[in-house]
Amino acid sequence: MTSRQVLRSEETKKSILAAASELFSNRGYDAVTMRDIARLAGCSHTTIYIYFKDKEDLLHQLSMPPVQYLIGKIEEIMIQSLLPDDKLKKMSLMIIEFCLTNRSLYGVFINTKSERVDEKNPKLEINLARNQLFEKLTLIIQECLENRLRDEQLLMYTRIYFFTLYGIIATYAPSEETVKQLMDRLTPTFEASFDVMLSGLRKRADEAS
Amino acid sequence: MTSRQVLRSEETKKSILAAASELFSNRGYDAVTMRDIARLAGCSHTTIYIYFKDKEDLLHQLSMPPVQYLIGKIEEIMIQSLLPDDKLKKMSLMIIEFCLTNRSLYGVFINTKSERVDEKNPKLEINLARNQLFEKLTLIIQECLENRLRDEQLLMYTRIYFFTLYGIIATYAPSEETVKQLMDRLTPTFEASFDVMLSGLRKRADEAS
Amino acid sequence: MTSRQVLRSEETKKSILAAASELFSNRGYDAVTMRDIARLAGCSHTTIYIYFKDKEDLLHQLSMPPVQYLIGKIEEIMIQSLLPDDKLKKMSLMIIEFCLTNRSLYGVFINTKSERVDEKNPKLEINLARNQLFEKLTLIIQECLENRLRDEQLLMYTRIYFFTLYGIIATYAPSEETVKQLMDRLTPTFEASFDVMLSGLRKRADEAS
Amino acid sequence: MTSRQVLRSEETKKSILAAASELFSNRGYDAVTMRDIARLAGCSHTTIYIYFKDKEDLLHQLSMPPVQYLIGKIEEIMIQSLLPDDKLKKMSLMIIEFCLTNRSLYGVFINTKSERVDEKNPKLEINLARNQLFEKLTLIIQECLENRLRDEQLLMYTRIYFFTLYGIIATYAPSEETVKQLMDRLTPTFEASFDVMLSGLRKRADEAS
DNA sequence: TATGAATGAGAGTTCATTCAT
DNA sequence: GATGAATGAACTCTCATTCAT
Numbered sequence: 001m002t003s004r005q006v007l008r009s010e011e012t013k014k015s016i017l018a019a020a021s022e023l024f025s026n027r028g029y030d031a032v033t034m035r036d037i038a039r040l041a042g043c044s045h046t047t048i049y050i051y052f053k054d055k056e057d058l059l060h061q062l063s064m065p066p067v068q069y070l071i072g073k074i075e076e077i078m079i080q081s082l083l084p085d086d087k088l089k090k091m092s093l094m095i096i097e098f099c100l101t102n103r104s105l106y107g108v109f110i111n112t113k114s115e116r117v118d119e120k121n122p123k124l125e126i127n128l129a130r131n132q133l134f135e136k137l138t139l140i141i142q143e144c145l146e147n148r149l150r151d152e153q154l155l156m157y158t159r160i161y162f163f164t165l166y167g168i169i170a171t172y173a174p175s176e177e178t179v180k181q182l183m184d185r186l187t188p189t190f191e192a193s194f195d196v197m198l199s200g201l202r203k204r205a206d207e208a209s
Numbered sequence: 210m211t212s213r214q215v216l217r218s219e220e221t222k223k224s225i226l227a228a229a230s231e232l233f234s235n236r237g238y239d240a241v242t243m244r245d246i247a248r249l250a251g252c253s254h255t256t257i258y259i260y261f262k263d264k265e266d267l268l269h270q271l272s273m274p275p276v277q278y279l280i281g282k283i284e285e286i287m288i289q290s291l292l293p294d295d296k297l298k299k300m301s302l303m304i305i306e307f308c309l310t311n312r313s314l315y316g317v318f319i320n321t322k323s324e325r326v327d328e329k330n331p332k333l334e335i336n337l338a339r340n341q342l343f344e345k346l347t348l349i350i351q352e353c354l355e356n357r358l359r360d361e362q363l364l365m366y367t368r369i370y371f372f373t374l375y376g377i378i379a380t381y382a383p384s385e386e387t388v389k390q391l392m393d394r395l396t397p398t399f400e401a402s403f404d405v406m407l408s409g410l411r412k413r414a415d416e417a418s
Numbered sequence: 419m420t421s422r423q424v425l426r427s428e429e430t431k432k433s434i435l436a437a438a439s440e441l442f443s444n445r446g447y448d449a450v451t452m453r454d455i456a457r458l459a460g461c462s463h464t465t466i467y468i469y470f471k472d473k474e475d476l477l478h479q480l481s482m483p484p485v486q487y488l489i490g491k492i493e494e495i496m497i498q499s500l501l502p503d504d505k506l507k508k509m510s511l512m513i514i515e516f517c518l519t520n521r522s523l524y525g526v527f528i529n530t531k532s533e534r535v536d537e538k539n540p541k542l543e544i545n546l547a548r549n550q551l552f553e554k555l556t557l558i559i560q561e562c563l564e565n566r567l568r569d570e571q572l573l574m575y576t577r578i579y580f581f582t583l584y585g586i587i588a589t590y591a592p593s594e595e596t597v598k599q600l601m602d603r604l605t606p607t608f609e610a611s612f613d614v615m616l617s618g619l620r621k622r623a624d625e626a627s
Numbered sequence: 628m629t630s631r632q633v634l635r636s637e638e639t640k641k642s643i644l645a646a647a648s649e650l651f652s653n654r655g656y657d658a659v660t661m662r663d664i665a666r667l668a669g670c671s672h673t674t675i676y677i678y679f680k681d682k683e684d685l686l687h688q689l690s691m692p693p694v695q696y697l698i699g700k701i702e703e704i705m706i707q708s709l710l711p712d713d714k715l716k717k718m719s720l721m722i723i724e725f726c727l728t729n730r731s732l733y734g735v736f737i738n739t740k741s742e743r744v745d746e747k748n749p750k751l752e753i754n755l756a757r758n759q760l761f762e763k764l765t766l767i768i769q770e771c772l773e774n775r776l777r778d779e780q781l782l783m784y785t786r787i788y789f790f791t792l793y794g795i796i797a798t799y800a801p802s803e804e805t806v807k808q809l810m811d812r813l814t815p816t817f818e819a820s821f822d823v824m825l826s827g828l829r830k831r832a833d834e835a836s
Numbered sequence: 837t838a839t840g841a842a843t844g845a846g847a848g849t850t851c852a853t854t855c856a857t
Numbered sequence: 858g859a860t861g862a863a864t865g866a867a868c869t870c871t872c873a874t875t876c877a878t
Contacts, residue, residue, distance in 0.1 A: 009837070043838080045873090046840075049873095050838070055873070157405075160373075163380060164372050167374065167377070168372045189368060192365060192413070193372060196410055196412075197405065197406075199408065199413060200404070200406055200409030203409070211861095242848080243847085243849085253864045253865075255850080258850080263849075264848070426858085451851060453851080461859080463853090463861095464853085464861075465859055473852070578791075581791050581794035582787075582790050582794055588794065589789075607783055607786060610831070611790060614824065614828055614831055617827040618824055618827030618830070619823055621823075621830065629878065632841075635841075639842085661868085673844080673871080674842055676871080677840090681869075682870090
């Protein structure tokens, strides 16, 4: 195989992934057909089967890279010199935007039959990523609350914060508005949510100590 | 029509509803076929069409009664002589328990393509019910915050509270634990969540006024 | 069986026939369901099977009486003291109106796989009736042309006249207008058609003799 | 795509069209199922959907080409140097032969729920074709009657002529004889019909002027 | 590598008909 | 005699997937 061929082959695979990503996001996994993907990718639907075992495999291969990207971004925020509260807000908005951007995938990302959001020992790679994210969230929340929390408290608080975050995502994921529309319209509401959470958590932490 | 026939007819309908409920819960509406339901209900798939116009009608008939029941229960709480905070907590726990009990339907209940959770003018009866619930929530939150809120503030605060509630539900709905197990294990966490939310909302309301 | 029961039984059968007749006429045999018929007849769909072997049997039992009625009417006209031309016109209009009234049945009436419209030796009773009609038509046409025609000529002329008649019926049978609307609107056209045909036939008969 | 593939594809499509044509002709559109067609065509029923959007599309693709062919032939006749009467006869015979050749489709061609045979503003392409034919008929009839007719007269006369033509077609379409047999046996009758019509129309036109 | 052709399984739904009462 | 309950066969159409080139 010449390097030209390799190149072309890789391009085809990329275009399939791009097409699938867009379609899954906009219409949901079930509503998208292999032919839809092929049409948008500019190839035959049979070509998809050269690169991917089946439709599900396509979904799986599709879900990892964006998550990795998100984690990278989150790590960048972690080392920025910002107030903890601002870090948490920035990170939260980023997670929301990410999940709404990858709407159909957010389900895969957040929800793959994991009994508890804090569960270690994940079965799928995707759970690994989710847990990484949960850890980062824990870290920042600890920072925000000035590291006064015991482990079990911290876990609970992170869970509580996570509920709200997940609630936001789950509320707007089925919407048919674009991510931009949603974020433009709702960012103030989201930020208010974070404020409320942080205030509440602080109050409780103060009372507990 | 003899009473025996009536009885048999009612039993068939019930068994169809039971089968549909179970299957929708476990696999989701789309993934379940009419033939699946019939098989589990122990009848021919055509029999379903005697009792239900189509698949969607089955879903609707399935989802309305429990929701009506919930609303009744909530209304009972509303008129009890309790502290506003306790009413809100009781009501919240009840909604969570209800949604986890009717797992597959909670999606229908909360999520039927409604652009906004606060939207008026609903197209389906199910939306009506959801909006009723949202209104009750609004009322109690206003009470909790001593009626100091302007409308737009109140709306935002209710939404924020709703996010957390929905987040809890969405987090544990996919779990395979029984409702009882989940409630026993997590009620303290849920109550902590409500506390945190209320504290946070109060703080913000104080600052705003 | 008491006479009261017999009476009631006959009424049920009649109401089924009436309902079927109306529905077949308006919507066509295939588009009508047994339940449609039962609903209009005011009985259960299973009751139909007491009186009729199946749907087709219903159609057959349905098609004979109106045809008999038509033939009776035609015979009345035959013995009236009218000019032959007027008889022919009256009879023609009557046939058209009849066929449009019994739209779905006219097909059965005129068209049951009969190779030739003049064929003797019919397989079905319905063909018998049609042939009777054809004979009457032949008689009047002979009258109109002053009995000058030889048999083979007469046959051809009747056929030709029949084509026009049948063409009219076949043209307007699929229409969704009511019979009354059609007859009101088109009677002049129909009468002109008869005139044209008669003139033409006379001219040709004159030349031949 | 290799030429072998193209060839095979075309053959499949042809075999589907052939099968559909035969079945529609013999049993009528509604009574034929996609699986019937597939069985006769020697392919899977899903294959049909590769070449045709749905059942109706199949019917349409089936009916258009022959109609176009007929119109072409008619136009050829229009410009030949023949006596008007001979043109009309030739054209009429051609239409009859065409309709009998495409028996099942003649219904589609002539009868697609068109309120009036002279209606302008057609919804389907097939109606367009039929109207074209009606216009040509009108033109020649005007010629035959030496252009003496007013529009409304001409319209009525064309309709009358059309009735006869349609009556002939409708009479012999259900026959199981071959087209050749029918034409051989009946052409004299058909020609006599045209003569009668023309004589009659002329007589009436004379009297009216 | 890539693709058009082709398919089997299966979806929701309808309907004439039979069964049990 | 009459009916509600129930069903099997069949309908059109879709889709993920495989085959042959």
